[in-house]
Amino acid sequence: MSTVVVIGAGVGGLATAARLAAKGHTVTILEQGDQVGGKLRTYRRDGFAFDTGPSLFTLPAVYRDLFLKTGGPFEEAVDLQPLEPAFRYRFSDRSTVVMPGVDPARCAAALGAAFGGTAEADWRALMQRGGAMWQITREPFLQSPLSGLKSVLSLARNPQDIRTVAPFTSLRALGGQYLHDARLVTLLDRYATYTGSDPRLAPAVLATVPYVEQTFGAWHLGGGLGTLADALAARCTERGVTVRLGTSVASIDLSDGRACGVTLDDGTSMPADIVVANADAGQVYGTLLAGDPRAARLAKDLAKSPASLAGFVLLLAVKGRTPGIEHHNVWFPERYDAEFDDIFGSRPRPVQDPTVYACVPDDPLMRPDANHESWFVLVNAPRHGDGRDRTVDWSRPGVADAYADHVLAVLAERGTDLRDRILWREIRTPADYERDVWAPGGSIYGTSSNGSRAAFQRPANASPIPGLFLVGGSAHPGGGLPLVGMSAEIVATLVGRAPSESE
């Protein structure tokens, strides 16, 4: 059995640690922040509670497997609740769809009832294609320690599989093949943002995202999704994992070209047989392994990969109840493309006419009483930086407050004016996410999937440095809780193999 150091207590780090400890390894997690969970956390104040990272939980099977294999059922560790309905979408022409929480056929019927024409049949056909893509990619790509477009192509069992996955077709183009109503195209486009991407560039295979959401359901965890981080940490502790908060790793140590431990920012060395990095891949190869030529090559490649979009977040403590609000709510703008131009274009700026997303859980554990609401509002944003290299400086005085006012005014224009009922608000900009959880530029998902190369060639879980493995949203197979959970399973399997096999 090995001594393992995990850098970072994000979901990927916690999930890998629990799996490895259950197999008998001696595991220590080092986390720079003062709490576990990374981007996954629930913020509480004055009886209000907000998920400040993930608010939509999908594909619980990934976490059912993790919890069962590490000591006990998932449902005993968290309060897993199906959402019914799951979403209310409002379009710029004021049409509205209330989307069921599960079942593509019911979702298609809801779209048909709202839009008429061929909407129901169109969505059904698209979800059938998404299902076929899921069958082809799930095991050989998402659940395997492989990366690279070549792997996907060689894994496809026959040319028909390649035609189904259409690796060089964009999500937008796929929508154009199936959907006749522009509102359906907008709805499909939104799923590109689930990987931090632009639908005009992201691959068609992202049609698996609505397929998975509608087939396996949209879920909430009672008390907030942050309870998953607590449950993971508890499971780690039960399995004997040591979790050290407030502990930053400054470098990964090498001996004969192999990872042999880490050095903390206070200079302390921690030897280990295996290092698992849950930190952003760009930090791993660019900073923690500075000077290593293998890492330098990867850092250079990563610097060329388009970053994922970031998020601008408002936490609103609201007095009274708002009519017509579901758990998840989306208000679309008139011109969705302008949003992606503002974020990914050569002159990025805070999105002028943004899609506004709000999670308003009808959960007694997340509000002081039945006459108040906790609003988590998320607007896609360009990543934070010094204003050069396609970034926006979100830390400049006044920028965040002015933009928060703008977002609330946009919401009011679209029919939901909360401004007189807000008791207090807090703002989380991409700069805050960068500072708190060390997400470069506040990117939600590491790199984006803009382009087939970016989508299929994320950093591999087994690094070229023996003894070093990468887990989490910036590594294969990608971001979001389901994929991060899958990356933890891949890494735990790789570490579990004899060193000669895994290197």
Ligand SMILES: Cc1cc2nc3c(=O)[nH]c(=O)nc-3n(C[C@H](O)[C@H](O)[C@H](O)COP(=O)(O)OP(=O)(O)OC[C@H]3O[C@@H](n4cnc5c(N)ncnc54)[C@H](O)[C@@H]3O)c2cc1C
């Ligand atoms: C606003 C927002 C909304 C989102 N919405 C959803 C959603 O609805 N559904 C969904 O499934 N996903 C969503 N996501 C994505 C999801 O949160 C992430 O994909 C996932 O939580 C990332 O997990 P991770 O394992 O990569 O770790 P991270 O959360 O990135 O955590 C990495 C940890 O490593 C620590 N660390 C980094 N470097 C060091 C170092 N050198 N030394 C010590 N510690 C270090 C950091 O402090 C951090 O705690 C959202 C994310 C955000 C920000």
